[in-house]
Amino acid sequence: MTNLMTGAEMVVRALRDQGVETIFGYPGGAVLPIYDALFHQDFIKHVLVRHEQGAAHAAEGFARSSGKAGVLLVTSGPGATNAVTGLTDALMDSIPLICITGQVPTHLIGSDAFQECDTVGITRHCTKHNYLVRQIEDLPRVLHEAFYVAQNGRPGPVVIDIPKDVQFAVGTYIGPRNIEHKTYRPKLDGDPGRIAQAVALMAAARRPVFYTGGGVVNSGPAASRLLRELVSLTGFPITSTLMGLGSYPASGKNWLGMLGMHGTYEANNAMHDCDLMIAIGARFDDRITGRLDAFSPGSKKVHIDIDPSSINKNVKVDLGIVGDCTHVLGQLIEVFRAKNASINADALTKWWAQIDKWRARKSLSFKNAKDVIKPQYAVQRLYELTKARDTYITTEVGQHQMWAAQHYHFEAPNRWLTSGGLGTMGYGLPAAIGAQMAHPGSLVVDIAGEASILMNMQELSTAAQYRLPVKIFILNNEYMGMVRQWQELLHEGRYSQSYTAALPDFVKLAGAFGAHGIRCSDPALLDDAILEMIETPETVIFDCVVDKTENCLPMIPSGKAHNEMLLPGEDAAIETAIDAAGKMLV
Amino acid sequence: MNAPAAPLSPYSSALGKANIEFHTLSVLVDNEPGVLARVVGLFSGRGYNIESLTVAEVAHAEHLSRITIVTSGPPEAIEQIGHQLERLVPVHKVTDLTLRGNAVERELAMIKVAGKGQDRDEALRLAEAFRARVIDAAIESFVFELTGAAGKIDQFVELMRPIGLVEVSRTGVAAMSRGPKPM
Numbered sequence: 001m002t003n004l005m006t007g008a009e010m011v012v013r014a015l016r017d018q019g020v021e022t023i024f025g026y027p028g029g030a031v032l033p034i035y036d037a038l039f040h041q042d043f044i045k046h047v048l049v050r051h052e053q054g055a056a057h058a059a060e061g062f063a064r065s066s067g068k069a070g071v072l073l074v075t076s077g078p079g080a081t082n083a084v085t086g087l088t089d090a091l092m093d094s095i096p097l098i099c100i101t102g103q104v105p106t107h108l109i110g111s112d113a114f115q116e117c118d119t120v121g122i123t124r125h126c127t128k129h130n131y132l133v134r135q136i137e138d139l140p141r142v143l144h145e146a147f148y149v150a151q152n153g154r155p156g157p158v159v160i161d162i163p164k165d166v167q168f169a170v171g172t173y174i175g176p177r178n179i180e181h182k183t184y185r186p187k188l189d190g191d192p193g194r195i196a197q198a199v200a201l202m203a204a205a206r207r208p209v210f211y212t213g214g215g216v217v218n219s220g221p222a223a224s225r226l227l228r229e230l231v232s233l234t235g236f237p238i239t240s241t242l243m244g245l246g247s248y249p250a251s252g253k254n255w256l257g258m259l260g261m262h263g264t265y266e267a268n269n270a271m272h273d274c275d276l277m278i279a280i281g282a283r284f285d286d287r288i289t290g291r292l293d294a295f296s297p298g299s300k301k302v303h304i305d306i307d308p309s310s311i312n313k314n315v316k317v318d319l320g321i322v323g324d325c326t327h328v329l330g331q332l333i334e335v336f337r338a339k340n341a342s343i344n345a346d347a348l349t350k351w352w353a354q355i356d357k358w359r360a361r362k363s364l365s366f367k368n369a370k371d372v373i374k375p376q377y378a379v380q381r382l383y384e385l386t387k388a389r390d391t392y393i394t395t396e397v398g399q400h401q402m403w404a405a406q407h408y409h410f411e412a413p414n415r416w417l418t419s420g421g422l423g424t425m426g427y428g429l430p431a432a433i434g435a436q437m438a439h440p441g442s443l444v445v446d447i448a449g450e451a452s453i454l455m456n457m458q459e460l461s462t463a464a465q466y467r468l469p470v471k472i473f474i475l476n477n478e479y480m481g482m483v484r485q486w487q488e489l490l491h492e493g494r495y496s497q498s499y500t501a502a503l504p505d506f507v508k509l510a511g512a513f514g515a516h517g518i519r520c521s522d523p524a525l526l527d528d529a530i531l532e533m534i535e536t537p538e539t540v541i542f543d544c545v546v547d548k549t550e551n552c553l554p555m556i557p558s559g560k561a562h563n564e565m566l567l568p569g570e571d572a573a574i575e576t577a578i579d580a581a582g583k584m585l586v
Numbered sequence: 587m588n589a590p591a592a593p594l595s596p597y598s599s600a601l602g603k604a605n606i607e608f609h610t611l612s613v614l615v616d617n618e619p620g621v622l623a624r625v626v627g628l629f630s631g632r633g634y635n636i637e638s639l640t641v642a643e644v645a646h647a648e649h650l651s652r653i654t655i656v657t658s659g660p661p662e663a664i665e666q667i668g669h670q671l672e673r674l675v676p677v678h679k680v681t682d683l684t685l686r687g688n689a690v691e692r693e694l695a696m697i698k699v700a701g702k703g704q705d706r707d708e709a710l711r712l713a714e715a716f717r718a719r720v721i722d723a724a725i726e727s728f729v730f731e732l733t734g735a736a737g738k739i740d741q742f743v744e745l746m747r748p749i750g751l752v753e754v755s756r757t758g759v760a761a762m763s764r765g766p767k768p769m
Contacts, residue, residue, distance in 0.1 A: 309669035
């Protein structure tokens with residue numbers, strides 16, 4: 001094959017050379033040459049979405065579930081601006097994306113041409129890096145460098161903006177070998193001195209806890225294996241952020257459940273009372289820490305992260321270790337073994353006894369009902385009926401997302417796809433489409449809310465076109481549930497604009513898109529309905545009509561500390577849970 | 587708002603509460619389009635301060651530019667600024683010259699002063715005392731060029747104000763550590 005080709009052909013060739021088999025996109029004037037190049041080949045499968053935001057979230061779902069970079073291709077102007085939410089989402093959750101945008105020809109840049117926007121200017125703040133390729137000579141390098149930057153270090157989205165004349169221009173293609181960024185070299189191994197210090201702290205700890213995050217998932221399956229090894233080697237309890245679920249199995253005996261605003265009583269109290277916190281690939285987000293000045297006041301803190309700027313950003317730590325989770329976990333295990341380090345078993349036994357007392361509070365419990373489906377019950381049944389299968393779960397954002405995190409239990413990483421940092425309603429359906437493209441034979445369920453699902457409902461048409469059997473499991477309470485809950489907590493029950501008065505008939509809507517619709521409002525019929533959903537070989541919308549006013553508990557009210565949780569059965573406390581200072585927070 | 591009742595954890599980050607310090611950062615970057623926007627955007631996006639900023643290419647063959655930024659904030663914030671800058675892909679190196687200590691800092695300013703008679707004499711006398719050079723002289727005005735630490739320039743500008751200060755153009759601070767080693 002000759003290496004002389006057009007810019008558009010280079011794009012397709014580079015994607016192929018990077019091992020990309022699936023891309024998500026939407027054509028338009030400024031990317032027509034690339035679409036033409038796609039037309040002439042059948043190695044790369046293009047999934048036509050219905051909105052560019054959908055393309056970005058689908059690429060995220062593909063990336064998160066497969067560990068590979070997700071790729072989207074969109075046109076200039078509105079194509080690029082529509083992708084911005086998905087790019088920001090990927091930046092916040094450290095998801096490797098390559099977003100190729102068309103641009104008006106170079107001689108028109110800056111003239112307010114039709115469908116022109118300053119794509120690199122707009123996306124500078126919501127990408128890890130971005131490029132405007134002004135000449136064909138730069139294109140091959142930029143294409144491969146973009147993959148390197150997106151996937152190395154802390155992963156993130158990279159935009160490549162290609163003017164239309166550059167797509168038509170002819171140049172010499174260079175393959176991915178020998179192309180890496182001139183200077184960008186993330187540090188992978190932890191500093192050996194600091195590893196030794198961490199092991200010494202672990203050996204001396206009386207009340208230790210592992211606090212893990214999405215970085216463990218991003219680091220790859222080996223990180224999860226090593227994490228499990230380290231937990232069993234030490235016997236320490238472990239909790240995880242929303243993004244890290246699955247890296248340690250929920251059935252593992254050291255598992256405390258998720259921590260944070262809607263985390264378990266045992267996880268949050270262990271964080272508050274521990275004397276050694278080992279944070280791995282987590283970033284001390286405000287959903288995790290609660291009130292910062294009361295966050296785990298008596299602990300030594302070790303923080304392992306590939307991004308040096310994460311260390312000491314929100315919380316000062318005693319020992320920061322910059323490195324990739326897989327490398328650092330491996331080093332910790334090696335040194336722990338080599339030094340024949342032993343843990344303080346007596347103290348640890350006492351610590352576990354304390355944790356068991358917190359566990360006994362059963363903070364995820366709820367009062368089930370016979371006449372109405374409780375949303376927690378719906379997730380529990382979904383879990384029981386799908387756990388034996390090869391299942392991927394995506395979510396939208398809100399109460400249903402937290403109930404899914406609390407009541408669906410993950411045994412492996414990359415199985416749980418949710419919008420954590422940005423909290424993007426409308427993420428779940430396109431992410432499910434992306435996950436289904438990566439795993440055609442698997443069961444992919446989007447646990448949704450009726451408000452969120454309407455935000456990217458148009459992607460149902462994509463699912464229909466590609467016959468993707470994604471299951472949309474809507475916990476329908478007719479409210480933007482989390483907004484309603486906060487209005488109850490903060491604004492004396494003035495439910496301003498949080499009720500959706502004109503919802504569609506989701507069963508009929510499914511029919512309109514060629515999908516199968518199921519509605520269930522009776523707890524006694526729920527299991528059969530869920531089984532029907534699972535066994536239906538096509539796309540399904542499941543309208544699960546649930547209790548309208550259920551609150552998502554437990555909860556650390558905003559402005560409160562880990563040991564000031566609002567627990568189920570304390571409904572009277574809800575109205576006074578948040579003080580004036582907390583009201584200011586989000 | 588209610589003051590927190592519980593004692594403060596010694597581990598909570600005290601951003602915005604601690605003593606404000608001024609630091610001079612040297613940042614070596616690839617001289618590529620948008621790199622300055624990235625650096626400046628990082629400061630505005632994360633709410634950091636820029637007191638002064640200078641930038642120019644320093645190695646043409648390697649396409650390297652050096653940005654000198656004077657920033658202010660609590661020490662924790664300044665440490666964070668350094669890490670955030672290092673995170674930008676085209677940034678090669680960040681050095682906090684203030685933290686390293688003993689750096690030389692210079693700024694160049696042009697100062698236009700208008701006046702007649704005694705005021706002109708006074709302006710020239712002060713310029714001599716500050717070792718400012720006259721780079722433009724007209725019947726009713728001078729343009730002085732003054733190089734020095736930022737404080738020295740501030741002082742000179744204040745002295746010129748009553749005499750007939752018209753305008754000031756300053757480059758911002760350029761800085762370098764003393765001794766044989768690079769940044």
